Amino acid sequence: MSLFADLPEACRANVPLAPLTWFGIGGPAEWLIEPRTEDELATVVHRCRESGLQVRFLGLGANLLVGDDGVRGAVIRLSQPAFMTWQRDGDRIEAGGGAHLTRLVKAAVAEGLSGLEALAGIPGTVGGGIRMNCGGKFGEIGSAVERVRVILPDGRAVERRASELGFAYRRSNLGGAIVVSATFRLSPMEPQRLHDRYMEIWEFKSRTQPPLEDCSAGCIFKNPAQGPSAGKLIDDLGLKGLSVGGAAVSDRHANFIVARPGARAADIVRLIEQIEQRVFDATGVRLVREVEVW
Numbered sequence: 001m002s003l004f005a006d007l008p009e010a011c012r013a014n015v016p017l018a019p020l021t022w023f024g025i026g027g028p029a030e031w032l033i034e035p036r037t038e039d040e041l042a043t044v045v046h047r048c049r050e051s052g053l054q055v056r057f058l059g060l061g062a063n064l065l066v067g068d069d070g071v072r073g074a075v076i077r078l079s080q081p082a083f084m085t086w087q088r089d090g091d092r093i094e095a096g097g098g099a100h101l102t103r104l105v106k107a108a109v110a111e112g113l114s115g116l117e118a119l120a121g122i123p124g125t126v127g128g129g130i131r132m133n134c135g136g137k138f139g140e141i142g143s144a145v146e147r148v149r150v151i152l153p154d155g156r157a158v159e160r161r162a163s164e165l166g167f168a169y170r171r172s173n174l175g176g177a178i179v180v181s182a183t184f185r186l187s188p189m190e191p192q193r194l195h196d197r198y199m200e201i202w203e204f205k206s207r208t209q210p211p212l213e214d215c216s217a218g219c220i221f222k223n224p225a226q227g228p229s230a231g232k233l234i235d236d237l238g239l240k241g242l243s244v245g246g247a248a249v250s251d252r253h254a255n256f257i258v259a260r261p262g263a264r265a266a267d268i269v270r271l272i273e274q275i276e277q278r279v280f281d282a283t284g285v286r287l288v289r290e291v292e293v294w
């Protein structure tokens with residue numbers, strides 16, 4: 001009998017992951033698990049641990065490249081209603097780990113609550129955003145987080161305060177814990193002013209990055225701690241437009257790779273490797289990947 005035979009609605013075998021990622025590329029998951037409740041989530045996490053099945057978490061796949069052969073083990077996705085809503089409580093918003101960031105940010109702005117508008121135009125979920133401490137020149141998600149509720153690899157639920165999450169540039173210390181929900185501490189702001197600020201950030205992103213509809217995973221590399229940004233290093237070498245198979249360096253932003261129809265994950269990996277080598281040969285800088293490759 002299969003490990004999840006008693007949970008047929010939540011656990012499906014051999015499910016293609018490509019449609020669940022922003023790149024739109026990659027093979028299937030051995031198991032795709034979409035729990036309906038926190039108890040069900042805790043049960044599957046615990047069961048995977050007991051049986052030695054590798055567990056991965058998937059948000060909107062906006063920072064991920066799934067390999068052409070897919071992945072063994074379980075991929076858990078908080079896509080059911082229990083994990084996708086949010087509620088306001090005074091100056092706080094509590095949001096499910098699977099809530100879509102773009103919708104949450106818009107809702108906070110509409111409520112006149114400031115603190116998330118810096119994330120305008122960043123695709124992803126609350127859980128994926130917190131894991132990555134997503135953000136940019138206008139701010140990062142970590143500075144608005146008050147606490148999170150997570151399920152640990154052994155299935156226990158615990159609360160963690162923001163100060164315990166090790167937020168730094170595009171990282172947190174969540175390890176094998178999955179974010180079930182997060183509480184954001186926000187500040188009231190005059191709604192029109194807040195909306196104008198949100199639009200300013202949104203327009204900046206729209207001008208400087210490929211359109212959201214393009215198949216990409218945001219910035220491929222982290223910016224080095226010192227010196228020019230990763231995008232500038234790549235751009236200065238004239239690599240915009242460089243391509244391998246169906247993968248190409250974006251003409252709009254050199255730190256983005258866009259996948260054209262028919263692109264394979266292997267094309268993207270080879271292009272990433274070429275960029276890394278050429279930047280290293282020309283500048284001595286070893287670029288560090290921001291995109292996660294499964």
Ligand SMILES: Cc1cc2nc3c(=O)[nH]c(=O)nc-3n(C[C@H](O)[C@H](O)[C@H](O)COP(=O)(O)OP(=O)(O)OC[C@H]3O[C@@H](n4cnc5c(N)ncnc54)[C@H](O)[C@@H]3O)c2cc1C
Nearest residue numbers: 057059060061062063123124125127128129134135179218
């Ligand atoms: C067009 C475009 C623009 C972008 N611009 C930006 C930007 O300006 N700034 C920026 O920081 N990023 C940007 N990104 C990258 C991406 O939007 C962020 O990294 C986002 O936080 C990814 O969220 P996700 O839910 O899609 O996570 P995924 O890509 O699905 O996963 C990312 C990581 O989070 C983990 N994870 C997912 N869900 C959970 C959970 N519930 N609990 C714990 N871990 C979890 C995954 O296992 C993985 O390790 C951009 C991407 C695109 C496509």
